Every structure is written in structure tokens, then in C-alpha cells.
Amino acid sequence: MDGQLSTPQVSYSITLEVSSSQIQQQYPQTPIAPPPVQSTNNLLYETIQRLDRLDGKLLQVEARLKPLEEIDVKLNSLTAEITFIENRVCLLKTTIDALEKSLEFASKSLDEIKLKVSKVDSFEKELKLLSTNNQNLQTQITDLQMRSMRDSLLFFNLTGCEEENCEEIVKKRCRDKLKLENAEHIKFDRVHLLGKRGPNTTRPIVAKFCMLKDLERVRNAPKNLQGSGIGIGKQFPREVQEQRRKLVPSFKRLREAGRNAKLSGDKLYVDGHLYNGPECHA
Incomplete structure (x- = not known):
């Protein structure tokens, strides 16, 4: 057994040695020569150009x-x-x-x-x-x-009423100044002074008549008072008096111009037509 195992090992080693030598004989190694100088310069030139x-x-x-x-x-x-x-x-x-x-x-x-x-x-x-x-x-x-107030009249500038009976003073002035017959028989509802007493002033007298005919007799007789300083007029409420006071200048102006002007209450009529001037709206 030992002789049989060692024989193949020897034979194998010889076979390898023969193969290596044969290769060297068939393909001998040649030394690598260095590159020529000209090719190196060309390579550098190309490299520089590329750069x-x-x-x-x-x-x-x-x-x-x-x-x-x-x-x-x-x-x-x-x-x-x-x-x-x-x-x-x-x-x-x-x-x-x-x-x-x-x-x-x-x-x-x-x-x-x-x-x-x-x-x-x-x-x-x-x-x-x-x-x-x-x-x-x-x-x-x-x-x-x-x-x-339609049954009343105002009497202005009648002196003596502060001390005497107003009704008697009115009757006396109607008889003496207005020349009215039977003035002492005029019947009044009441007669009194109007307003507050002041120094050196004569307050008007308000006389309310019992009979309309007596009032008309007295109201239509003022023509006999010319030059006496006594005045007679109808009594109106304060608002109506203020409006009439505003209309009086126009009333006088129109009458002087020959126009048919008439004051009725707080209205002024001219030639039968209602007057509608600026003072009517003041």
C-alpha cells in the first residue's frame, strides 16, 4: 500500500516541471522599451491644448x-x-x-x-x-x-276815572262830547279801566253795552269828538290788536291813495278784496 501511494506524487511533480519549461521555450519574455521623446512631447502638447x-x-x-x-x-x-x-x-x-x-x-x-x-x-x-x-x-x-267783545267799546283819554265811577264818566262824556240824547239811560253790563296804572298815563275804559242799538249810537258819533282828544274804538283780543297794528300803516297809505280800504277784525280789505301784503305774514 505504501509503494502505490508515493508513485503518483512523483509523476505529478514531473509533469508540472515539464509544462513550465515548455511555456518558457514557446513564449520567451521580451523587455519593454521606453517611449520615444517625440511622442511624449506630443502628449504634453495635446494635454496643454486640452487644458x-x-x-x-x-x-x-x-x-x-x-x-x-x-x-x-x-x-x-x-x-x-x-x-x-x-x-x-x-x-x-x-x-x-x-x-x-x-x-x-x-x-x-x-x-x-x-x-x-x-x-x-x-x-x-x-x-x-x-x-x-x-x-x-x-x-x-x-x-x-x-x-x-263785540258788545264792548274802548274809550281813550277819559280823565277822572281813577277817582270817580267809570260808568258815570262814560255817560257824561257821551252826553257832553258826543251830544247823544238820553245818554244817561244807556245801560251797561260793566264798565272798568283796562291795564295797569302808570304815572302820567290815562288808562282806557272798557264799556260793555247791554243793548246793541246803544253801542251803534255811540260808535257812529265819533265825528263830534274832533279836537277833543277823546277816542272811541272797538275792543279786540291781543292777537287781533297786534295784527291790526301791523296793518294800520298800509290802511292809511291805501286810503291816502284813494283806495277803498277797510279794517275788519285782523283783516284788511281793499276795494272789496282781502289784502295779502308782507305784513300779513310777519
Whole structure:
């Protein structure tokens, strides 16, 4: 067994040695020669040219990048402006919110004002109605006063009434100054002084007649009083007297112009037509 195992090992080793030698004989190694100098120079020249071309391209790239830098600067500026605009927008939003709140408050206030205005309008209507009613009542009162005074006459500048009986003074003046017959038989409802007593003044006397015919006799007799200083006139309410006082200048002017002017109550008639001058509306 031992002799059989060692034989193949020897044979294998010989076979390898033969194969290696055979290879060396068939393919001998040749030494590598150094490259020639001319080819090296060409390689360097080509490399330099390539580098020059690369440098030119880099310059072109840099030239193209300069506008990009300017664009970047502009973009930075635009970014700053956009930031500024955003801040302004935020401020505007805040302002708008405040304005909306103010408008909401103003709207509520406006609604309240409208409500108050409607109440004021309602009050104005009520006041107009009350004013109309008051005017109507005043007209009715004036009419009633006119009716109650239609039986009365005013006597002016009758002296002696402060110390004596007014009725007797009136009867005496009707007899002596107006030349009325049976003046002592005139019947009066009442006779009294009008207004407050003042120094150096003669208050008018109000005489209310019981009989209309006696009143007409006295009222139609003033032509006998010329030069006596005594005056006789109808009694009117204060409002009517004030209106007549305003109309007197126009009444005298129209009479002097030959027009048929007549005062009736608080109205002036000219040639049968109601006078409607500016003093009528004063």
C-alpha cells in the first residue's frame, strides 16, 4: 500500500516541471522599451491644448454665470421687496380688521341713530299735529273773545276815572262830547279801566253795552269828538290788536291813495278784496 501511494506524487511533480519549461521555450519574455521623446512631447502638447480649451470653456461658463449673479442680486432685492410687501399686507390686514370693527360699531351706531331719527320724526309729526291743534284752539279762543267783545267799546283819554265811577264818566262824556240824547239811560253790563296804572298815563275804559242799538249810537258819533282828544274804538283780543297794528300803516297809505280800504277784525280789505301784503305774514 505504501509503494502505490508515493508513485503518483512523483509523476505529478514531473509533469508540472515539464509544462513550465515548455511555456518558457514557446513564449520567451521580451523587455519593454521606453517611449520615444517625440511622442511624449506630443502628449504634453495635446494635454496643454486640452487644458487651454478647458480654460476657455471655464471662462465662457464664468461669463455666463455673471448674469446669474446679477439675477441672484435682483432676486435678493425682490425677496426683500416681497418681505416688505408681506409686512405691509399684514399691516393692511390689521388695519382692515380694525376698520371692519369700526364699521360694525358705526353700523350699530347708525342703526341707533336711524331709530332715534325715526322717533324724532314721529315726535315732529306729533308736534306738528299739536301745533295745528293749538292753532285751531287759538283761532277758536280768538273767535270766542271776538264774540264776547263785540258788545264792548274802548274809550281813550277819559280823565277822572281813577277817582270817580267809570260808568258815570262814560255817560257824561257821551252826553257832553258826543251830544247823544238820553245818554244817561244807556245801560251797561260793566264798565272798568283796562291795564295797569302808570304815572302820567290815562288808562282806557272798557264799556260793555247791554243793548246793541246803544253801542251803534255811540260808535257812529265819533265825528263830534274832533279836537277833543277823546277816542272811541272797538275792543279786540291781543292777537287781533297786534295784527291790526301791523296793518294800520298800509290802511292809511291805501286810503291816502284813494283806495277803498277797510279794517275788519285782523283783516284788511281793499276795494272789496282781502289784502295779502308782507305784513300779513310777519
